Amino acid sequence: MxxxxxxxxxxxxxxxxxxxxxxxxxxxxxxxxxxxxxxxxxxxxxxxxxxxxxxxxxxxxxxxxxxxxxxxxxxxxxxxxxxxxxxxxxxxxxxxxxxxxxLQGSLGNFAAGILILFFKPYRLGQWVEVDGAFGKIEEIRIFNTILITPGNKKLIIPNGKVVEGIITNYSDKGYIRVDLEVSMPYAESFPKVKQVILDAVKDVPGVLPTPAVEVGINTFDSHNILLAVRPYAEPDDFWDVKFECNQRIKHALSEHHVKMAYSEGVELGEIGE
The missing domain is CATH 1.10.287 (Helix Hairpins)
Incomplete structure (x- = not known):
């Protein structure tokens, strides 16, 4: 053929x-x-x-x-x-x-995105913790939310995970507490050290006048009294305030000759510059 x-x-x-x-x-x-x-x-x-x-x-x-x-x-x-x-x-x-x-998950993420826009648990630019991830809201998309971490990493979180879990919004109230810890030996006067710390942090840029800075005895260990120092700042200023407060507290303790207790064979020692 x-x-x-x-x-x-x-x-x-x-x-x-x-x-x-x-x-x-x-x-x-x-x-x-x-x-x-x-x-x-x-x-x-x-x-x-x-x-x-x-x-x-x-x-x-x-x-x-x-x-x-x-x-x-x-x-x-x-x-x-x-x-x-x-x-x-x-x-x-x-x-x-x-x-x-x-695509059940994707459709659920889409529905979750609508819920997020309607109920507004967070907004653009706010610092939040979502599904164990911490960062600033960069974008709210159809299926996911974009976070930028303090280390400048980009996190893409499905919206379904957001609405199913716990959302911690650090920016909603306008300010956040900065938790610091300072050691004080038993031999030192707490009122004296407290005043030294308050004077050191009151003029730190970013520390809010209200709520007022809190200084108190947090707990006791075998060699030191551990003080809780709690200034308040706007969320965007958190790290700057934390680092600057620590630096100024250390300098103030040195200036006022506040001594520290050490665990290895030394009872009291001066704080260096």
Missing amino acids: DIDFQKYADQAVDAVVTFAPNLLMAIAVYYIGNWAIKKVSKVLTFALEKAKVSEDAIPFLSSFMTTMMKVFLIMSVVGILGIKMTALMGILAAMSFAVGMS
Whole structure:
């Protein structure tokens, strides 16, 4: 049996000639559509900012609208390629159950994102602890929340984890307590050391005048009395206040010749500079 290669070649050429314009059109629409979506997303974000929409909701809404526009773009490209939408919708309907089952977590994260925007357990720029992770809120997205740690690491936490767990918001009240610990030997006068510490930290940049700085005896160990020193600061100033307070307390104790107890064969010793 002879195979008519010329016939098949002619059919292939006809198919390419017939399909090529649609393919080229689909490619052009896809790339132009993506470019347009990026521009529209920027305009949408700007419009939401001008409308004074909550800054927490802007990234979420912008991301959601971008996703919807991309879905519409893909459907348009499929239509240009000549694929019947009724057949495509039938396939999608058949696949939706399986996809939905595999994406239960993602759908839950989406619903959780809406709950976060509605109830506002945190806002952009706030310091929080979520699912054991600590950092500043950089962005609230459709499926996840972005945190930046003090070490400048980027954490991506699924929104479902956020609403299921405990959220500790360090910024909501506007200030946070900085917990410091200072050792004092039993031979020293507590009122004297307390005043030295209060004088040392009262002028530290970032320490708030109210609530007032607290200094008290926290506990006793075998060689020292452990004092709790608790200044208050805004969350963004936490580390600066902590380091500066420690430095000034150490310098003040040295200036006032407050002695320390050591565990290895030395009862009292001077504090160096």
